[in-house]
Amino acid sequence: MALRLIESERPDIAVLDLNLPDMFTLEIVKRIRDAKIPTKVVVLSMRRDRKTVVEALRCGVNAFLLKTAPSSQLLEAFEQILDGGIYVSPQLELSKIFSAGSKSLPDDPLEALSAREYQVFTLLVDGVRAKEIAARLELSPKTVDTYRASLMRKLDIHDVAGLVKFAIQRDLTSTR
Numbered sequence: 001m002a003l004r005l006i007e008s009e010r011p012d013i014a015v016l017d018l019n020l021p022d023m024f025t026l027e028i029v030k031r032i033r034d035a036k037i038p039t040k041v042v043v044l045s046m047r048r049d050r051k052t053v054v055e056a057l058r059c060g061v062n063a064f065l066l067k068t069a070p071s072s073q074l075l076e077a078f079e080q081i082l083d084g085g086i087y088v089s090p091q092l093e094l095s096k097i098f099s100a101g102s103k104s105l106p107d108d109p110l111e112a113l114s115a116r117e118y119q120v121f122t123l124l125v126d127g128v129r130a131k132e133i134a135a136r137l138e139l140s141p142k143t144v145d146t147y148r149a150s151l152m153r154k155l156d157i158h159d160v161a162g163l164v165k166f167a168i169q170r171d172l173t174s175t176r
Helices: 003-010 025-034 052-059 071-082 115-125 128-139 141-155 160-169
Strands: 012-016 040-045 065-066
Touching: 003 012, 003 025, 012 025, 012 071, 025 040, 025 052, 040 052, 040 071, 052 065, 052 115, 065 071, 115 128, 115 141, 115 160, 128 141, 141 160
Parallel strands: 012 040, 040 065
Antiparallel strands: none
């Protein structure tokens, strides 16, 4: 629905929740970019982890704001992205997000996940079933199972309950 509206209306700015129900939000952003639609995309999220922010920016998001941010930041983001910039909520501590060269980050097992594995991980820990993940990402259920097995191996976690526990410990779960 969001993708169709953006394709047909071509607004200057689209504000999307990171947890849209029909399709994975970052997949929508990729399609907008692939279609060369000039709409600037602002993503609102409860997630504040480095991997989520970096993946969003990598997909082509123009602004990443926390849902808990004051409304004035939304206006700041609009101004900045319409001037050609990128905006990230100040509460996210950009120095931590963009310090990929630091020695401590490779120790984070999440950094070992590919972009698609991380997408599957975030949907799994939000309680989305494999069939629904496949539909949102437009993959086959077997492909989703392959990504799930791979990410669980990389994280050294052996069941979905373990993934959820891992996500909760790292404050990576979404509260809509």
